Amino acid sequence: MLRVIPFLYWVIEKHVDPEKMPLPQLRKTYILFYALIQLTGTKYGCGVGGCGACTVMISSYNPVIKRIRHYAANACLIPICSLYRVAVTTIEGIGSTKARIHPVEERIARCHGTQCGFCTPGMVMFIYNFFLLSGNLCCCTGYRSIIDACKTFCKIKNGICHLDQEINELPEFEEVNKTSPKLFSEEEFLPLDPTQESVFPPELMIM
Ligand code: FES
Ligand code: FES
Numbered sequence: 491m492l493r494v495i496p497f498l499y500w501v502i503e504k505h506v507d508p509e510k511m512p513l514p515q516l517r518k519t520y521i522l523f524y525a526l527i528q529l530t531g532t533k534y535g536c537g538v539g540g541c542g543a544c545t546v547m548i549s550s551y552n553p554v555i556k557r558i559r560h561y562a563a564n565a566c567l568i569p570i571c572s573l574y575r576v577a578v579t580t581i582e583g584i585g586s587t588k589a590r591i592h593p594v595e596e597r598i599a600r601c602h603g604t605q606c607g608f609c610t611p612g613m614v615m616f617i618y619n620f621f622l623l624s625g626n627l628c629c630c631t632g633y634r635s636i637i638d639a640c641k642t643f644c645k646i647k648n649g650i651c652h653l654d655q656e657i658n659e660l661p662e663f664e665e666v667n668k669t670s671p672k673l674f675s676e677e678e679f680l681p682l683d684p685t686q687e688s689v690f691p692p693e694l695m696i697m
Pocket of ligand 2: 605
């Protein structure tokens, strides 16, 4: 039996195929309490772990050291059977246009880091997990605006932040940075909201 919690809904699979990955499962349409649940924010890009469009957050609880661990994973690669006793958070679980979008989403939008938007949920989930970017591909914007958004979360800038170091090694970035006007104003960003931080369902701690 497998229990996956996308967007705070329990899904119970009684006959899990060990060769299956969770991506199609997460994108499936469910009817729960007469409501149609369609969590299609997690995208199917390459299907082989190369593009990061399917990035989700996995959360597990270690009862020995009493610690919750959150990490990003490719939903097209991680076997569904390895998700026993873990929570899976998809892009729908971190913010919404109806309630409140997450600051990571807001900053990517304000920094012009999205065009067609196909790669964006994966980028958001990766930044949400680590505030680092690697293994996520975008075919539209290039990476400068996405990394600009990511860097707005770096507390320590100018050479100490991991992203600053990587970007400043690229000479063309320096050039563009000198000549381009700033596309966003940090003063306009929504304040960080602690209610949007990673959570772990207590039900999974006592299973
Ligand atoms: Fe490309 Fe999963 S779909 S990494
Ligand atoms: Fe289109 Fe990234 S915004 S692939």
